């Protein structure tokens with residue numbers, strides 16, 4: 170279990186932190202060497218066009234690796250752009266990005282492809298993951314059932330993050346919880362996939378959940 174800094178609850182400590190490793194004359198040199206942050210793997214799943222690629226891209230401090238491809242006629246009737254008919258690309262393998270939470274913790278985000286036909290990749294994607302995020306478009310709740318079911322079966326701690334497209338939710342969070350039959354232990358939060366700080370706050374909820382599970386404060 171990675172060691173998490175208590176500063177996680179104070180998002181202002183997020184990222185771009187620089188530790189003052191100035192050498193004290195009384196301290197041996199060995200103790201001054203900065204430790205690399207603990208890598209933590211997070212899986213970002215959800216329905217097609219829910220905002221997974223946007224989420225990873227908004228928060229990543231490296232140029233996110235994404236495998237978007239133009240949708241072709243072959244995907245007609247298979248990849249449903251739903252309320253987003255202008256969406257012309259789709260993630261054909263995965264999204265990848267990373268973000269430093271503080272000097273002790275670095276998140277690596279793996280966004281799943283939304284299409285059911287890539288579900289075979291999920292077993293590999295979740296291996297070693299600390300937790301998962303199910304990104305939800307509240308106007309198309311049904312699309313996220315496979316991700317919720319998958320994380321539940323895999324017993325991976327996860328949260329449901331409802332992407333407030335342009336600040337609007339088609340259903341309030343309690344309705345989303347009810348519709349997805351989520352246990353009360355699963356946090357349901359609203360966020361904006363395009364805004365870095367909103368994505369950060371959402372990820373901190375997941376980290377706190379994973380920490381609670383690991384310390385036994387919440388049932389797994």
Ligand SMILES: Nc1nc2c(ncn2[C@@H]2O[C@H](COP(=O)(O)OP(=O)(O)O)[C@@H](O)[C@H]2O)c(=O)[nH]1
Pocket residue numbers: 215216217218219220221222223224253256259260283332333334335361362363
């Ligand atoms: N207006 C608005 N558009 C969004 C938001 N989140 C994502 N989008 C757009 O919705 C489309 C689908 O998002 P994308 O991240 O590719 O979905 P994915 O299929 O889950 O990876 C893209 O055109 C995004 O720019 C949002 O919060 N507001």
Ligand SMILES: [Mg+2]
Pocket residue numbers: 221222223259260283
């Ligand atoms: Mg995508």
